[in-house]
Amino acid sequence: MPTLLIKNNFRFYFFLAEPEFKAPHIHIEKGLGDGSAIFWLEPNVSLQKAKGLTGKDLSNVRKIVIEYREQFLEKYYELISPKHK
Numbered sequence: 001m002p003t004l005l006i007k008n009n010f011r012f013y014f015f016l017a018e019p020e021f022k023a024p025h026i027h028i029e030k031g032l033g034d035g036s037a038i039f040w041l042e043p044n045v046s047l048q049k050a051k052g053l054t055g056k057d058l059s060n061v062r063k064i065v066i067e068y069r070e071q072f073l074e075k076y077y078e079l080i081s082p083k084h085k
Contacts, residue, residue, distance in 0.1 A: 001027075004075055007064055010057075012072070014079060024076045028061050039065045041073050 004026070005012040011029045024041040025048060035052030039045055045065050050058055065072070 002075075002079065004072060005064075005068060008060060010061055010064065012064070012068070014076065016079065024073055024080075026065060026072050026076075028065075030057060037061060041065070041069055041076065045069055 001013050001015055003011055003013045009031055013027050013029070015027055025038050026041060028037045028039065030036070030053060035050070035057065037050040037053055037058065038048040039062065040048050045062060047058065047062070053061070
């Protein structure tokens with residue numbers, strides 16, 4: 001699970017051992033397991049699911065995902081996509 005970014009008490013990472021190929025997405029964890037979310041990166045940044053995060057948390061995380069979307073996509077295709085070709 002390579003960490004791509006830690007910002008505002010949130011860790012943004014990919015889960016490399018997912019059993020099947022999915023559209024590009026990023027996993028987010030707050031603190032030490034205080035909540036989590038997954039955001040789709042394509043075609044637009046959108047929430048896939050969340051657990052234990054407030055609306056304010058989700059709003060903040062979405063802004064960060066939008067800000068770093070291109071870098072996340074670049075890493076996603078570098079690390080994840082080749083495994084599923």
